[in-house]
Amino acid sequence: METLDALTSRKAVRKYKKEQIKDAELNTILSAGGIAPVGLGDYKSIHFTVVQNRDLLSKISSAVKAAVPGMEAPDPIYGAPTLIIISAAPNERMPTIGDFNAACILENILVAAADMGVGSVFMLSPTLAFSDESLLSELKIPAGFKPLATAAFGYADEPVSKKELKNPYETTILR
Structure with a gap:
């Protein structure tokens, strides 16, 4: 697929089949994130967490509902079989660089998924649920x-x- 084809075929998918994505697809998606630009070249300041365990996905969904007032979606993670969480370590010199790094990484992985026919959706609401230390530990x-x-x-x-x-x-x- 050409880059523009991948970009124009990417869509926020909010309803998924139960079938898990293939390991090769997951590895390609993660690798696409790994070649994203990272400010200051500080790749050790980024961490990926991949969640495919159904019980843990359900726990995350419940935590999102509890953390987001007025959440009406029956499943805020849309029944997706895989979640990828991008985390960053703080940087005193450039406090917001982790946000920018995560955005660059996220765009790469979303476009890579579209290129392979894997649906995806970016979600901000789960990050609101990750203030629970026990959930962070479990993740x-x-x-x-x-x-x-x-x-x-x-x-x-x-x-x-x-x-x-x-x-x-x-x-x-x-001009």
Whole structure:
């Protein structure tokens, strides 16, 4: 698949088949995250947690519902069989660099998933549930690391259609 094809076929999937993604696909997705730009080249400040255990996924879903007032979704992780959590260690010199690193990594893994026909959705709400120390411990998030981004992965339960390549943003071009 060409890059623009992967970008235009990527969609926020909110309904997944129960089937787990293949290990080769997961490894490719993680590797795509591994080649994302990381500020200051500090790759040791980033940690990936992959959750495929159904009981733990259910626990995360319950924690999200408890942490987000007014959450109406019956399952805030949409029944996805895989979650990837990107965590970062703090950096005193550049306090927000972890957020930017996580965003770059996340975009790479979402586009890689689309390229392979794996559905995905970026979710901010799980990071709100990760203030529970016992859940962080169960997720084996390293001490001092903060979960910054979460994405769900699986095979879409509905067909994914291609989007039109366009720029919806107000743009100023200075020449």
